[in-house]
Amino acid sequence: MLYLLLELVIMKPYSLITIAITFLLLNFSVRVHALEGETIEEIRAVQLYSQDALIEMINANTHLDKVLADRCQLVQDIEARAEVLKVPAYQFLWGDMLAWGVCVDEEPARGIGYIEDAANQGLPAALEQLGRYYANGTLVQEDKERAVVYLREASALKNLKAQIQLVELFLAGYGSPYDYEDAYHWLHNAITNDKAQHKKIASYLDELETLMHPKAVRAAKRPMDS
Numbered sequence: 738m739l740y741l742l743l744e745l746v747i748m749k750p751y752s753l754i755t756i757a758i759t760f761l762l763l764n765f766s767v768r769v770h771a772l773e774g775e776t777i778e779e780i781r782a783v784q785l786y787s788q789d790a791l792i793e794m795i796n797a798n799t800h801l802d803k804v805l806a807d808r809c810q811l812v813q814d815i816e817a818r819a820e821v822l823k824v825p826a827y828q829f830l831w832g833d834m835l836a837w838g839v840c841v842d843e844e845p846a847r848g849i850g851y852i853e854d855a856a857n858q859g860l861p862a863a864l865e866q867l868g869r870y871y872a873n874g875t876l877v878q879e880d881k882e883r884a885v886v887y888l889r890e891a892s893a894l895k896n897l898k899a900q901i902q903l904v905e906l907f908l909a910g911y912g913s914p915y916d917y918e919d920a921y922h923w924l925h926n927a928i929t930n931d932k933a934q935h936k937k938i939a940s941y942l943d944e945l946e947t948l949m950h951p952k953a954v955r956a957a958k959r960p961m962d963s
């Protein structure tokens with residue numbers, strides 16, 4: 738401490754002025770944010786999301802809303818965990834931010850690349866989103882057969898949204914009949930408390946059953962993981 742004080746004493750005046758101005762600007766910046774509706778403590782309290790918490794947000798489609806609610810303060814941390822640490826959930830989040838210009842400049846091609854990286858690591862939400870994008874032609878060119886590939890992988894990982902979309906594509910004539918049994922099996926064992934979704938699943942199973950051999954239907958009705 739004594740050494741530091743001596744350093745300051747012999748420092749040129751303009752250096753001391755520079756330090757003082759820097760401190761005042763940093764303090765002013767924090768207070769401006771506080772005046773916009775947040776306390777200084779709230780600004781300092783923004784914590785990086787755990788992988789489990791982030792996956793929950795992704796599955797609920799609230800991940801981008803959360804980044805905005807946190808006033809884009811974690812952009813550099815998110816990028817580092819996606820690009821350097823290659824954490825699948827953060828690759829997906831960073832990709833979605835880039836794809837839609839959330840807190841960063843919009844770069845759809847680069848964003849899709851990160852979502853593909855997350856999919857290649859087996860993140861169900863990434864596989865489902867890519868399948869949905871290719872099925873609907875969102876950001877990418879429409880490619881139903883490619884959509885089937887992604888949605889089948891996500892379905893095998895128990896992603897219900899993917900399972901429903903996969904059967905929709907099968908009923909529309911896309912994909913292979915050899916995959917009908919698996920698709921029926923997954924939906925037959927699906928659990929949901931959404932009444933509209935429950936009714937849709939029952940309807941899709943009835944339609945898919947008409948395209949299958951009775952023996953395949955019986956096999957598909959086995960309990961999950963049996």
